[in-house]
Amino acid sequence: MLTYFISFALLGFFIKQVVKDDKVAFAVVLAIAFLWGATHQAIWGIVTLGELLLGYVVAYLVNKK
Secondary structure, eight states: OHHHHHHHHHHHHHHHHHOOOHHHHHHHHHHHHHHHHHHSOHHHHHHHHHHHHHHHHHHHHHHOO
């Protein structure tokens, strides 16, 4: 479980670094979470959304000037 948490948080961080447009980045995050929830149980899609957004927010705070 910790592996998924770290993996998705890092993925969210890298999405923020690579995709500069916030709307597109949020769409990518939603798509990943939806696909994860569709292939696994729906609750894991919601958890994945939280993990991806955590990484995204950390990247936003780190790069905030």
